[in-house]
Amino acid sequence: MKTGDEMKIIREVSNQAEYFYADAVKLGNHAAHALKASHRSQMTSLETIAESTLKTSDVLDYVKKQTARFPYWRQGFPQHSKPDEGFGERLKNYLEGELAKRRDSICSTRLGIGDKTEADQQERRRIHLLLMRQFIRQMVVQYEYEVSTGSKKRES
C-alpha cells in the first residue's frame, strides 16, 4: 500500500464520517435511552473491541452477544421510525448493512478498489472496519453527551 493510497482511504473514511454523523447521533440517543448511564461500560467495551480487532465479524458477534444477554440492548426507542426495533438489532443492521453499502460505494467510485482479487477483498474488509470504528466512536460520544446532559436536566 502506497502512502498516497493510504491518505486517500483516510480522507474517504473521514468524508463518510461527515455523511453518517446524523445516523450516529440517532443511534447514540437510542443507546442512551436503552442503556442509561449505569451501563456505560458496555459502550466502552464495544469501542475497545472495535478499535482492537482486525475482523468486522468480531464487532458484530459482540453486538449480538450483548443483545441476547441484556434485555436493555433489545429495548426500542419511541423516537425511532421503527419504535419496536431494539438498540442492538438496529446497531447491527447499520454496521452490517449501511456501512457495507458505503464501503462498496467508495471502493468502486472513489478509490478504484475492486472485489475480485484477495488483495482487494482484504482492502475492502479493512475499510469496512475503519468505517465501523468511526461510526462507533461518534455514536459513543453522543451516548456520553446524552446521558450526561440527560442526568443534568433531571437534576435541575
Next chain:
Amino acid sequence: MLSTEQMRKLSLLSDTVLYPEAVAFIGRLVREERCSPLPTSQVMGLLNVAYASRYTELHEFVKHQRDRNWPESRSDIKLFYTELEKFLTAMQKRRLRDEFHLVEGAPNTSGGRQEVDELMASLAHDFIQHLVAENSVLAATQADEKAKERANRRR
C-alpha cells in the same frame, strides 16, 4: 505454526465466508427445520472445547455429541451436531484445499497434518463463535416472543 499470510487469509474468510455461513446454518435449522436454538449448556460446552482444544479433539467432541442417545425431546441437539459434523468434514476434506487454498505444506507428512489441524482449529473456532452469537440472538428473540404471548394471554 501458521504463516502471517495464512492468518490474514483466515481473517478474511472469517468475515466474508464463515460469518454469513454460520448465520445461514443456524437460521436454516431454526426456521426451516423448526429446531429450537441450542440451549446454553450446549453452547458453553461447545465454546469451551472450541477455545481449548486441538481440531481433532473438537471434531471428536462434535461426533460424540452427534452419536449420543438423545431423548426425543432433545432431537434438535442431535440434528445440530449432525449438521455441524457434516459442515466441518466438508471443510476439511474439500474446501480447505480446493476453495480456500490455505494449505501450504505437503499432504501426508506430520508437518502437513499439523498444519491442517491448526487451520481447521482456527476455521472451526471462528465458525462456532459466529454460530453461537447468532444462536444467542435467536434464543433471546424466541424467549421475548413467548413472554409476550404469555402476557397477552393473561390480559
